[in-house]
Amino acid sequence: MRSELDLELVSLTKRYGQTVAVDAITHLFHAGTYACLLGPSGCGKSSTLRMIAGHESVTDGNILLGGRDISYLPPAKRGTAMMFQNYALFPHLTVLDNVAFSLRMKGVDAPTRRARAAEMLELVEMTGLSDRLPAQLSGGQQQRVALARALITDPQVLLLDEPLSALDPFLRVRMRGELKRLQRELGITFIHVTHGQDEALALADEIVVMNDARIEQSGPTRDVFDAPKTAFVAQFLGSHNVIALPEGKIAVRSDELRLTAPDGARLQGRVTGVEYQGTHVALRAMIGGEQEVTALLTDKDFFGQPKDLGEAVGLDWDRKAAHALSA
Numbered sequence: 001m002r003s004e005l006d007l008e009l010v011s012l013t014k015r016y017g018q019t020v021a022v023d024a025i026t027h028l029f030h031a032g033t034y035a036c037l038l039g040p041s042g043c044g045k046s047s048t049l050r051m052i053a054g055h056e057s058v059t060d061g062n063i064l065l066g067g068r069d070i071s072y073l074p075p076a077k078r079g080t081a082m083m084f085q086n087y088a089l090f091p092h093l094t095v096l097d098n099v100a101f102s103l104r105m106k107g108v109d110a111p112t113r114r115a116r117a118a119e120m121l122e123l124v125e126m127t128g129l130s131d132r133l134p135a136q137l138s139g140g141q142q143q144r145v146a147l148a149r150a151l152i153t154d155p156q157v158l159l160l161d162e163p164l165s166a167l168d169p170f171l172r173v174r175m176r177g178e179l180k181r182l183q184r185e186l187g188i189t190f191i192h193v194t195h196g197q198d199e200a201l202a203l204a205d206e207i208v209v210m211n212d213a214r215i216e217q218s219g220p221t222r223d224v225f226d227a228p229k230t231a232f233v234a235q236f237l238g239s240h241n242v243i244a245l246p247e248g249k250i251a252v253r254s255d256e257l258r259l260t261a262p263d264g265a266r267l268q269g270r271v272t273g274v275e276y277q278g279t280h281v282a283l284r285a286m287i288g289g290e291q292e293v294t295a296l297l298t299d300k301d302f303f304g305q306p307k308d309l310g311e312a313v314g315l316d317w318d319r320k321a322a323h324a325l326s327a
């Protein structure tokens, strides 16, 4: 069902000279969705986001928000806001003035914009630090300010370009919880660019996997993870094996592979690695030819019948755990 605030990309294309950065992508982001644009470096994620924000011109195609063509509008008139990777805060302005900046540009009077900025700082839990300069804040705090600054314009769509990449791993996990909370609280669409699979799985209602300037697969996060359509998606999302069988390639999740006796097994192989991961053990085995697969076993299963390097093993899986790959 379409809603008034859906964001639609129609054959959206970006070329930089001879380079095709985004190749005629078409996608509908439902209003109020947390979507992650995921893919390897250079696949066109940032170009897509920047075109939606209006920070990059559209070479071809259209961007519609709530049915309105925003492809050629200036950034401030689109109903979108962008949070940049490096936060892009003004170093000489206080936290409060940074957040209030866009309202000042719009000619909003000082008391109103200060009150509104204070409200935004409360939303991101930064109330006590409004008089500080950006240099007096930690990375995580700067990020909250950048978020408040983007949200003060009341966007219908918030665009986030690798928002967590500058943070240490501990803060990154904490901030991703915060982002999710904010998105739920505000009920607006978030489009978050990342090349981190874990980040996308943790945050997104929907993931859009890009490869080589195109969308390779998109859909509800669990659907894409559980049923990758191509070897690229299976390998990029991780935790899957791509196995070439005589009837074609399939993807099987590592935790769906079972060890069996080698005789009469569906696949036979030799153990090439055993990695203890606490609750699980990742066992790698070389199967026919040059294929290496990983079986993620519970620690109890593995240590109930431990295997040594070089030992012969059989591998099996339920039929419904195998997904035929189209490429």
Ligand SMILES: Nc1ncnc2c1ncn2[C@@H]1O[C@H](COP(=O)(O)OP(=O)(O)OP(=O)(O)O)[C@@H](O)[C@H]1O
Binding pocket: 016, 019, 020, 021, 039, 040, 041, 042, 043, 044, 045, 046, 047, 048, 195
């Ligand atoms: N301003 C530019 N001029 C020329 N080529 C560019 C420009 N910006 C991006 N590109 C090229 O367009 C392609 C897509 O780049 P883009 O930044 O959109 O990818 P990305 O998926 O966001 O990558 P990353 O994860 O590394 O940020 C790349 O080949 C890149 O080199």
